[in-house]
Amino acid sequence: MSENPTQETLSRKEREKRARQQDILKAARELFAAKGFRDTTLDEIAQKAEFGKGTLYNYFASKEDIFHAIIDQAIENSIATARECSAGPGDLRTRLTAYARASMLYIRDNGELLHAIFLELHGGRKSDTSRLKEIVRRSRTATDIVGALIQKEMEAGTIRQGDPADFITMLDDMIRGFASKRIFLHGELGPDEVDRQASLIVSVLLDGITVRHSKG
Numbered sequence: 001m002s003e004n005p006t007q008e009t010l011s012r013k014e015r016e017k018r019a020r021q022q023d024i025l026k027a028a029r030e031l032f033a034a035k036g037f038r039d040t041t042l043d044e045i046a047q048k049a050e051f052g053k054g055t056l057y058n059y060f061a062s063k064e065d066i067f068h069a070i071i072d073q074a075i076e077n078s079i080a081t082a083r084e085c086s087a088g089p090g091d092l093r094t095r096l097t098a099y100a101r102a103s104m105l106y107i108r109d110n111g112e113l114l115h116a117i118f119l120e121l122h123g124g125r126k127s128d129t130s131r132l133k134e135i136v137r138r139s140r141t142a143t144d145i146v147g148a149l150i151q152k153e154m155e156a157g158t159i160r161q162g163d164p165a166d167f168i169t170m171l172d173d174m175i176r177g178f179a180s181k182r183i184f185l186h187g188e189l190g191p192d193e194v195d196r197q198a199s200l201i202v203s204v205l206l207d208g209i210t211v212r213h214s215k216g
Contacts, residue, residue: 033112100198
């Protein structure tokens with residue numbers, strides 16, 4: 001039996017339950033992005049989702065529970081993106097560029113929410129340490145998926161040897177750094193620019209920034 005049943009195999013009651021959960025998460029995402037996690041109340045989430053506050057407790061035990069469910073969604077999105085791009089057509093450069101583009105678009109569309117998540121996770125509360133470690137562990141799934149592409153090229157001798165995870169960390173840092181700065185300074189990031197910068201970032205990772213002139 002599948003561990004992830006499709007909508008067709010779920011009962012109507014289960015479909016309605018999942019739909020309500022998504023309504024709550026959607027409302028919470030918007031509020032967390034606009035106000036931050038700590039300044040958002042359960043009452044506000046309930047009002048925005050158009051449910052009574054008591055109804056929220058049928059689906060989530062607390063505001064923290066909602067917050068963690070949103071993080072889980074972000075992680076699942078990154079894993080799905082990694083799988084889709086890694087399994088896509090083309091060579092390493094093409095696949096990494098597709099990954100960079102998809103990641104940049106996600107940051108563009110969810111930047112304020114991601115910032116709110118970052119601030120909360122790195123707020124220094126000791127009680128969150130174990131949860132943060134679990135988030136980091138799960139996030140490595142996407143890194144491992146894309147890293148397998150790097151490993152394959154290393155084994156073929158087409159790129160320098162090293163830790164694939166380090167290369168993917170460099171790639172992710174460049175993607176986040178550019179997208180965040182561009183959005184912060186200009187408030188937008190158009191599709192054409194996403195395409196150009198995704199190609200540039202991957203080129204810098206694979207080729208470096210030195211211009212090499214052939215002789216003869």
